[in-house]
Amino acid sequence: MTRPYNFSAGPAMLPEPVLQRAREEMLNWHDSGMCVAEMSHRGKEFMSIAEGAEADLRELLGISDEYRVLFLQGGASSQFAMVPMNLLRGRTSADYINTGSWSKKAIAEARRFCTPAIAASTEDDRFSRAPVQDELKLSPDAAYVHYTPNETIEGVEFPEIPDTGDVPLVADMSSTLLSRPLDVSRFGLIYAGAQKNIGPAGLTIVLVRADLIGETLPGTPAMFDYGIHAKNDSMYNTPPTYAWYLAGLVFAWLKELGGLAAMAEINRRKAAKLYAAIDDSSFYANPVEPRARSWMNVPFTLADPALDGDFLAGAKAAGLLTLKGHRSVGGMRASIYNAMPEAGVEALVEFMREFERTRG
């Protein structure tokens, strides 16, 4: 049986070999007699799964010992609060770059804890581009600079990493982490909700430079303290064990595929094919400036929005699921994370061409 292609923005497709492996191991993981979901997080079986996943993630991203890798809960949305709670370290302001809906949420949450200064905003351009380095008004007194390298809703991705000098750079990489190689040493902290490129919802990955943790705002709950999670190897409380295990299977799948350089090559080709189909037509349009077009989330509109319903119904019948755009922007959005096969993008392009030919 072939499965349909699911273009959901997240929770999103998981690699089929990962799902197959999870199925094989469901009732009896490695002769333990247990499903991973039934294991004590402190037992030797789960400890080996946890350590293996961290080692593979470190290898994939080339993460040095200077960084702690945390496997947390609470989603990226909790990080909007945890970042200021942990990284202000006596300062009263932080710089935020505003490039879309998720940046705005991070900024709104930071206001509970400090005065976020807007280093740049593309809101006047309807979030259709990424700012260039010269536009950034960065303060040397900022506790950190926060940005969203890939805006999942608007489909805008920074083509380069901003230079923030000695001020730690913090990135919400929820919808781009693991899509290509990354120089982690450029960052003070990286966080990502798992439900796009990493695994199922319920797990949040944080990579944080060890020297930045340990000084929290007064009143910070233990569960919001990176230092406490780091000291306890992400086992201060019961971690999301099954999600951690599935993420580990995803990391192993990526390694088998040839790592992030190989993944990047596939992702680059997938995105190029889809954008070419949009640009080659006068029926489909994407509003994002070419240099900042996301490899992962491709929003597009039809020349006649009255055809949106027919497009979605036809796509579904052709085995192409969840193409409806975010409710805030409308139109369509194809999320083409790591687990989306190139054949899925090709099937979408073929459907789009046929729809335009017959209905456009």
Ligand code: PMP
């Ligand atoms: N940031 C980005 C860039 C996202 O795409 C999302 C989820 N779509 C979030 C934050 C929020 O993540 P969560 O639902 O895990 O809190």
